[in-house]
Amino acid sequence: MGIILFDDNSWQTLKPLSFTRPVANIRIGILTIQEKWELHLSSPTSSYLTQEYLSKKYVPVVEEENLLVNGSILPSASLVSTIKTLELGQILTKGNIVIAAKCTKSQASNFKFDQTHEFQPKTFDGEISKITHPWDIFALNSQEIQADFQLLTKGRTSAAICPSNKVIGNNIFVEEGATITCATLNSTTGPIYVGKSTEIMEGSLIRGPFALCDGSSVKMGAKIYGGTTIGPHSKVGGEISESVILGYSNKAHDGYLGNSVIGEWCNLGANTNISNLKNNFALVKVWSYSQKRFIQTGLQFCGIIMGDYSKSGINSMFSTGTSIGVCTNFFGSGFPRNIIPSFAWGGTQGFITYKKCNFLPAISATLARRKRELTDEDKEILDSIFEMTKSDRSF
Known part of the structure; x- marks a missing residue:
């Protein structure tokens, strides 16, 4: 069937x-x-x-x-x-x-x-x-880490954890081929799952529920709070809380990421910081692509939603509840608007359309770093999204 x-x-x-x-x-x-x-x-x-x-x-x-x-x-x-x-x-x-x-x-x-x-x-x-809605992903992530942890580890035995680590609690499962050195792992607040061929470098502080998927790494001195998933073949550093990185993306340096969802093949430049709480503590509104307006999330904490193939330059800053489309490139000082449309290239001084002759080579180079290729099907999908989102780019 x-x-x-x-x-x-x-x-x-x-x-x-x-x-x-x-x-x-x-x-x-x-x-x-x-x-x-x-x-x-x-x-x-x-x-x-x-x-x-x-x-x-x-x-x-x-x-x-x-x-x-x-x-x-x-x-x-x-x-x-x-x-x-x-x-x-x-x-x-x-x-x-x-x-x-x-x-x-x-x-x-x-x-x-x-x-x-x-x-x-x-x-x-x-x-x-x-x-x-996209914010449901990080809102439900803690419960889903716990459910998946039970599903994946039932009847199995974790690989040994190096004694150089400080382990708090006994709700940790490490797959074969993972390397963890001189880190602090606290599973008293939820399970910690460490996938195959992963690395958690020295000085990292990790609190469950947390998932590090196959082929990913946590860099030295990272601080990661519960409710966080790092998808496969990603690199993370700095401070992360209640966020989901779908996979093949990097937040490899210092900076804060909270209550956010990052797509695949994205990169957050060094010291990119995300606001996840308004100064007046009001509930956050986020752009709805279906309704073409900002709608209420019902959440007090909400960072960014970033579509696939998008990037931020060093020292970028994003306001609470910012939606970032597919294949965008934001750089420069200051906060952009809370909606950055797909295929936008620029910063607070203004955006231009990110043209096919420029974004395809950039994406291909990104994929090549992980020995992947942009297929003809992928290119056709990007062409379709480009046409679908043309009216959003009223620069």
Whole structure:
């Protein structure tokens, strides 16, 4: 049976992070949402039902029988148990949210989450966790680190931790190939997960819940607070709190990052600092790409949301609740506006459009540093986003 993770309206409201990926490809906790469902459903592979311009890279694979799962919903034991009871032609909902459907090849090929009248309804009475806005990612990250930690470490034994470290608490799991030297690891506030081929350098102070994913490193003297995930193949330093770096990105130097989500292939220049609290302690508003206005998050603490391939220069500063699009390059002194559109190049003195002849070589050079290449599918996705966001760039 094929497992297909579909996008609902959350794909619109999770921009700029969802511009470049299906929702289920977003990392929250230790794993991506796709990886969570694959483990819970004991399925080694799954595919996506997403936007047309993303489908060449994220190809849907439709079988004779298929289980469609909402890619914005985080799995739990009770939810998975209910989904496994679905019969062919049934759809599981909670209120107006479509959670999952079991269907034929024809139904899967023509599936639309807002047109499900041909399915027999079944209601889920339990609680669900769903990401709808980018700030939900860091808000729910602590609970998801703990859930993923249990999922990944059950019945397994951690690799040994070097005695040069100061270990507080016993809720730490280290994968083989990780190097940790002269660091302080405090898991009394939540689990600490250290992935394969990672490094935590001397003098680092880490408090759980915390996840360091495969191939990533924490540089000397870093201070990392709970609720933080460092995605694969990333480098971090300075001070970080309650933030998620999706992967392949660097915040390698001093500076503060709090209550934020950073996409893939991003770089925060040395001493980049993010404000995550307004001076008047008011609740934070953030730009909504779907509503074309600033909307209330309901949160007092909210830093930045940064789309893929974006960068900040040294000594950059960002105001509370700043949304930064895909493939932006901000540099210079002072605070920019709280919304920096995709493909913007410049600073507080003004922006120009970051042209294809300039951003493609820059992205290719970034990927080459990790022995990756920008594929034709990636280039087509960037072309589509460039056209989609053209009206946002009224410089």
